[in-house]
Amino acid sequence: MNVRTHMSMIFHLDKCIGCHTCSVACKNIWTDRKGAEYMWWNNVETRPGTGYPTQWENQEEFRGGWERKKNGLNLKLHTRFQGLLKLFYNPSLPDLRDYYEPFTFDYQNLFNSPQKDVQPIAEPVSMITGDPIDIETGPNWDDDLGGSNVYAKNDPNLESLPEEVREQMNELERLVFNYLPRICNHCLNPACVAACPSGAIYKRGEDGVVLVNENSCRAWRMCVAACPYKKVYYNWSTGKSEKCILCFPRMETGQAPACAHSCVGRIRYMGVLLYDADRIPDAADVPDEELIAAHREIILDPHDPEVIAAAKANGIDDGWIESAQNSPAYKFVKEWELALPLHPEFRTMVMMYYIPPLSPIVSIIEKNLFRLDLMNEDYDFELFDRLDAARLPVKYLANLFTAGNEGIMRTVLRKLLSVRIYMRRKTVDGVVDDVALKTLADAGLTEEEAIAIYKMTALPTMEERFVFPPYHREMSIEAGMDPLAHKGEAGLGYIQQPKRGS
Amino acid sequence: MEVKHNIWRSLAERSFVIILLSGVLLTGSFYQATASPKHQSSDEGQGIFEQKCISCHSIGGGIVVGPDLEGVLDRRDRDWVASFISAPDQILADGDPIATGLLAEFNGIPMPNLGLPDAEVESLLTFFEGGESVAPVTSDPLPSGKISRGEGLFTGGEAFDNGGTPCIACHTVGGVGLFGGGSLGPDLTHVFQRYGEVGLASSIQNIAFPTMQGVYAEKALSNQEIADLLAFFAAADSEGKEGVATGATSLFWGAGLLGAGVLFGVMAFFWPKQRENLSDRLRRDAGITSRRHS
Numbered sequence: 001m002n003v004r005t006h007m008s009m010i011f012h013l014d015k016c017i018g019c020h021t022c023s024v025a026c027k028n029i030w031t032d033r034k035g036a037e038y039m040w041w042n043n044v045e046t047r048p049g050t051g052y053p054t055q056w057e058n059q060e061e062f063r064g065g066w067e068r069k070k071n072g073l074n075l076k077l078h079t080r081f082q083g084l085l086k087l088f089y090n091p092s093l094p095d096l097r098d099y100y101e102p103f104t105f106d107y108q109n110l111f112n113s114p115q116k117d118v119q120p121i122a123e124p125v126s127m128i129t130g131d132p133i134d135i136e137t138g139p140n141w142d143d144d145l146g147g148s149n150v151y152a153k154n155d156p157n158l159e160s161l162p163e164e165v166r167e168q169m170n171e172l173e174r175l176v177f178n179y180l181p182r183i184c185n186h187c188l189n190p191a192c193v194a195a196c197p198s199g200a201i202y203k204r205g206e207d208g209v210v211l212v213n214e215n216s217c218r219a220w221r222m223c224v225a226a227c228p229y230k231k232v233y234y235n236w237s238t239g240k241s242e243k244c245i246l247c248f249p250r251m252e253t254g255q256a257p258a259c260a261h262s263c264v265g266r267i268r269y270m271g272v273l274l275y276d277a278d279r280i281p282d283a284a285d286v287p288d289e290e291l292i293a294a295h296r297e298i299i300l301d302p303h304d305p306e307v308i309a310a311a312k313a314n315g316i317d318d319g320w321i322e323s324a325q326n327s328p329a330y331k332f333v334k335e336w337e338l339a340l341p342l343h344p345e346f347r348t349m350v351m352m353y354y355i356p357p358l359s360p361i362v363s364i365i366e367k368n369l370f371r372l373d374l375m376n377e378d379y380d381f382e383l384f385d386r387l388d389a390a391r392l393p394v395k396y397l398a399n400l401f402t403a404g405n406e407g408i409m410r411t412v413l414r415k416l417l418s419v420r421i422y423m424r425r426k427t428v429d430g431v432v433d434d435v436a437l438k439t440l441a442d443a444g445l446t447e448e449e450a451i452a453i454y455k456m457t458a459l460p461t462m463e464e465r466f467v468f469p470p471y472h473r474e475m476s477i478e479a480g481m482d483p484l485a486h487k488g489e490a491g492l493g494y495i496q497q498p499k500r501g502s
Numbered sequence: 503m504e505v506k507h508n509i510w511r512s513l514a515e516r517s518f519v520i521i522l523l524s525g526v527l528l529t530g531s532f533y534q535a536t537a538s539p540k541h542q543s544s545d546e547g548q549g550i551f552e553q554k555c556i557s558c559h560s561i562g563g564g565i566v567v568g569p570d571l572e573g574v575l576d577r578r579d580r581d582w583v584a585s586f587i588s589a590p591d592q593i594l595a596d597g598d599p600i601a602t603g604l605l606a607e608f609n610g611i612p613m614p615n616l617g618l619p620d621a622e623v624e625s626l627l628t629f630f631e632g633g634e635s636v637a638p639v640t641s642d643p644l645p646s647g648k649i650s651r652g653e654g655l656f657t658g659g660e661a662f663d664n665g666g667t668p669c670i671a672c673h674t675v676g677g678v679g680l681f682g683g684g685s686l687g688p689d690l691t692h693v694f695q696r697y698g699e700v701g702l703a704s705s706i707q708n709i710a711f712p713t714m715q716g717v718y719a720e721k722a723l724s725n726q727e728i729a730d731l732l733a734f735f736a737a738a739d740s741e742g743k744e745g746v747a748t749g750a751t752s753l754f755w756g757a758g759l760l761g762a763g764v765l766f767g768v769m770a771f772f773w774p775k776q777r778e779n780l781s782d783r784l785r786r787d788a789g790i791t792s793r794r795h796s
Contacts (some may be wrong), residue, residue, distance in 0.1 A: 055782035059782060097779040137781045150788040 002277040003300060003311040005320050005469070006188075006208035006351050007251060007270060007357045008329040009179055012457060013357040014338060014416070015267040018179035020044050023048065023258035026183075028257050030245070035237025037102035037127040037202065040139050041244035042259040044181045047157040048169070048192040048396070049142040052099040056230040057156040057343065063092040064228030065191050065346030070161045071284050072091065073347060075195055077226045081476070083471060097254070100137045102127040102340070109364070128236075146175050152177075157399040165393055167394070176391035178357040181267070181401075183259060184231040184244035184351035186210050188275065189284045189299075192243075195226030199397075201240075201242075206471070207272075208351060209246045214388040215496075217241050228346035235273045237388050239500050260466065271327025271462075272320060273351065274300040274311060284347045288403040291344040299334050323469035327356070329353070336445075336453055338412055345403035356401055358383070358416055359392035384439055419457075420441035547629025550622050557708035558613070558701065566641035567701035568608055575630050583630075587623045593616045593702060609696040615710050618646035644703060644729040652734025653678065655727055668732075672713075677743030680750050681769065687713070693738040694732070703728055 026042035035413070045051040059065060059076060067076040074240040077092060105122035110268035113120030126133045148170070158166055168174050186203075190210050193201045200216035201223055203209070212223070217240040223232040224241060232243045238439070245255035247257035255261060260268035275297045283294040298309045311321055324330060332339035332355060339353035361383055387394050387410055398409040417438040432447075440450055456464065474483035551561075558567035574583060578600070578616065590613040593601045605612055646690075654660035655753050657679055658668030669690070673682035676691040694702060706728050708714050723731075 019757065050780075054779075054784065058780065060778065091777050093777055097782060136785065141781075150784055154784050154787075335680065427743070 001307070001310045003208065003307060003314050003316065005311075005316055005324065006186075006273045006275055006278045007246060007468075008273045008327075008333070009185075009246075009257075009352045010269040010271075010329050010355065012267045012333045012355045013178055013180065013267040013353070014355065015457075016044070016181060016357075017042055017265045018177040019264050020047065020140070021262050021264050023139075024234060025258040025262035026140065026244075029247070031242075031447055033237075035235035036233070036242065038096060038099045038139075039233040039235075039242065041231070041233075041242075042181065042183045042227060043139055044179050045140060046143050046145060046177050047153070047154045047176065047180050047400070048148070048309075049145070050151040050154050050156075051182075051321045052100075053094050053230050054137065054151070055154065056094075059227075059346070060229060061092070062094060062228070062230065065348055066189070070283060073189075074217070075148075075191060075226055076228075077191070077195055077222070081276065083195075083222065087197075088218065088384075090221065090225055092228060092377045093221055094224065097137075100139055100141070101133060102137055103133060103138075106132070113399060115260055120488050123285060138162050138368075144491065146331070154235055157396055159406065161395055163392060167393075169391075169393070172345070174391055176359050178359065178392065180342075180354075182229065182231070182342070183257075183352065184210065184246070185229055185348065185352045186244075186246060187347035187349060188280050189347065190350050191222035191226040192232050193226060195222035196220070199220060199405070201232075206313075206476075207248070207251065209248050209268055210243070211248075212241050213242055214238070214240045214242075228348060229341065229350075233268060241403040246466075251468060252473040254468050254470075256466040256468070257416065266460070266465065269328040269332065269456075269465045271329035272324040272469055273327065273329050273333065274302050274304075274307060274316075274321075280349060282323070284349050287344050291342065291347070291403050292408050294350060294406065294440075295341060296334060296337065299330070301334070302330060309323075317417070317470075317472075319470040319472075323467055326467045328460070328465060328467060331452070331456060336415070336449065338415060338453070340401040340408070340412065342401060343403070354401055355416070356412055357392070357398050358401060358420070359390045361389050361391070372387075379437075380421050381439075382419055384421065385441075387413055414439075415445055415453075418445060419453050422447070423454050457499075527613060544632050545627040546622075546624035547627070547632075548634070550618070550626055550634075551629060554616055554618070554710060555626075555741055556636065556638065557705045560636055560638040561672045562628075563637040565608075565701075566638045566704050567611060567697050568613060569604065569792070571630065572635065573633075580627060584627055586613075587616075587626060587641045588614055588620065600668055616710065617712060638700070638704060644732065645726055647726075647729035647731070649730075649733045649737045652730035652732070652737075655731055656734055662721065662727060663724055664721040666718050666723060670716030675735075675738045677741070678738070681754070688710075690735065690738075691742070691744070692739050694735040699732060699736070703732060706731065 022042050023040055023044055027040065030041055030207045031037075031039045033475070040052060043052050051057065056062065057101045063077045065076050066073045078086060097377070103124045104127050106125050107122045109120050110122055112253050123132050123134050125131060140149050145152055152165070153170065157443045159232065160170075186208055190201070190203060193210065194201060197220050200214050202211060204211060213388075219234070219239045219241070221234050221241060224230070224234050234241050235351065245325070247255075247259075250257055250261075251426040256268075256270055260270055279298045283298045296502075302311075302321060304307070308321055329339075333353050338355050340356065341350040342352070342354055344350070383390055391414075394406050394409050394413070395404070397413075398404050398406045418436075420434045421439050422432065425432045438446075440447065445453070476485055529655065551559075555571075559571050560566055562570065562572040564570055579612060580598070590601070592615075594605060594612055614644070623687045628685055655662060656669045656673075656675065658670055670683035672684040672687040673688075674685065697705060705711075706723060709718055
């Protein structure tokens with residue numbers, strides 16, 4: 001057992017209101033620079049939708065992630081030899097139009113325009129060329145299904161759904177969408193690291209943050225192509241690749257990453273997970289239907305004395321272990337088994353997890369029979385018994401979070417629903433009846449667990465949502481530099497301007 | 503009180519010893535510094551001469567590459583000799599009449615600036631004052647050389663036994679090599695005529711040129727290799743070709759154009775097969791035509 005620590009984020013999708021505050025917070029801190037205009041280290045997508053960059057999940061085009069072959073896991077992008085052949089022209093690389101051409105508006109015109117018969121407008125201009133453009137797409141063009149005929153119906157996750165279900169989803173009565181906020185998943189088996197010919201990307205030992213060393217990056221952009229989540233971006237101005245750094249400077253000082261901190265719906269949780277690094281290769285190399293189980297298997301119980309002893313043998317201090325024991329991430333991922341990785345079939349072993357959203361029941365549950373008179377609680381029971389009546393097809397959610405395994409998705413959704421039914425009985429009716437208790441038991445939860453899940457979902461304090469270990473960064477750097485050397489200094493940007501061709 | 507007193511006393515004692523010791527050392531080192539050069543100057547001068555000058559000069563042994571230095575201080579002003587040894591290139595560049603005359607007399611071969619520090623120049627002059635004679639490098643008579651092997655060694659077609667760099671990396675000989683040689687060192691087409699056989703052999707055997715010294719310091723050439731090179735240089739001098747080999751330029755352009763043509767041909771085949779970006783494709787499928795004017 002090789003125990004390591006990881007900072008993991010949980011996204012409770014039922015709570016996401018799609019306000020993009022996280023994206024804006026991230027943009028303002030990290031990517032408001034020349035060359036980074038088109039980057040959204042954090043973005044929020046509307047689902048069903050094609051996301052950002054357009055159809056990033058379509059790995060037949062982008063070839064990200066890993067592939068299972070006879071000799072084990074291989075990069076889907078290329079073998080080493082193919083990589084050498086494609087060194088200077090990589091067809092799988094997304095180009096700027098796959099993201100979008102970043103734009104702003106000519107606001108000056110509102111003030112400086114000469115007098116005309118019509119109101120002056122702020123014309124859109126490209127942030128790259130500065131010329132006026134017609135905006136054709138954006139980082140969230142199909143927001144709230146705004147472009148559903150063009151984009152949402154091309155969501156790769158709809159592919160395995162029967163044609164009639166896909167058609168039904170386009171009917172007005174069944175229209176449904178949810179939001180999917182995405183950051184770098186800081187994978188345990190990162191394809192970007194594996195693909196980098198310069199060895200410029202690495203995973204930090206202490207918290208698992210995957211970082212690009214800007215001094216070693218030689219702009220091969222293999223990471224951009226190899227990342228199945230398209231979360232490494234190429235900065236055309238500096239000629240280096242960049243990605244989400246999980247706001248490690250904030251975490252090291254005990255603050256939540258900017259996206260999580262600013263979240264209006266408080267959907268994000270962060271905490272330490274302990275995992276067994278020795279078992280990563282085996283866990284990534286199992287059949288699709290076993291991926292979730294194998295993934296959960298390598299997350300270790302921080303209360304287990306054997307795990308604690310192994311962690312200490314690996315130099316993990318008590319502060320981190322205690323933090324792991326209080327971690328909301330551990331509770332959601334392992335204890336309650338509610339949080340799921342996004343697209344486990346890419347086999348990069350992501351360490352950011354999602355609690356899938358519940359959706360309303362369809363208005364038409366039988367042919368020509370409108371059931372809009374159902375009470376809220378009846379919806380829930382209706383759903384609990386017949387998950388297929390949910391507007392978001394279970395198969396669709398399974399394609400997103402469980403590599404198509406509907407069984408696991410049903411278990412998770414039923415748990416969430418049973419907690420809702422139980423708490424509604426308890427707080428609205430004041431009585432918990434046998435029917436509610438039966439749904440809990442059917443979902444495999446005890447009353448205590450249901451209350452704990454409810455509290456962590458609806459009433460958590462800031463300290464319960466964000467459990468940060470003491471990083472003691474000042475201690476780990478004091479051998480090499482004075483921890484107070486930069487005290488009082490502030491600002492962003494490159495410490496050294498990267499030089500090209502060196 | 504007792505303790506404090508002791509500390510002060512021991513401190514005073516120690517500082518006295520330190521001052522005494524440093525006085526002795528200072529005087530000694532001053533004596534050493536002033537005494538050593540005078541004492542050994544003449545021997546040192548001979549050492550420097552045999553190391554750095556002998557490839558081109560003798561004292562009483564006749565002309566090698568440069569003039570015989572016997573009685574040089576009788577012929578020239580001592581200060582002039584000193585400044586010439588320190589920076590011959592500077593003196594020449596300043597248009598000094600004696601230096602210009604010497605350059606013309608010795609086949610236009612300028613003396614390289616050896617970068618000698620003033621102390622070494624002074625040692626050399628002291629050695630010249632002593633009037634001792636030094637014969638030119640008298641090695642065993644060189645074996646007979648083969649022109650073809652000499653050319654091989656020059657172009658790098660054959661390796662030097664001690665692994666020295668082939669001459670062509672820095673030098674050019676007219677008509678040798680597809681695109682000529684390097685231009686760091688001088689053109690060697692007529693080097694045989696300028697240096698003469700003895701001078702050329704001597705300067706290869708005992709290299710005086712600062713740039714070459716570093717390159718061949720650990721990789722001396724064997725006598726057979728020198729003989730082969732000399733034979734090659736003699737042949738190159740008498741043939742007297744200039745410039746690069748004939749046909750090389752047209753070959754260069756021809757190959758370049760052909761290669762570019764092939765490259766563009768391959769590109770013309772693959773260019774239209776580039777991946778269409780996905781958002782464009784989705785819009786096209788949905789029947790939305792791009793409104794971009796460009």
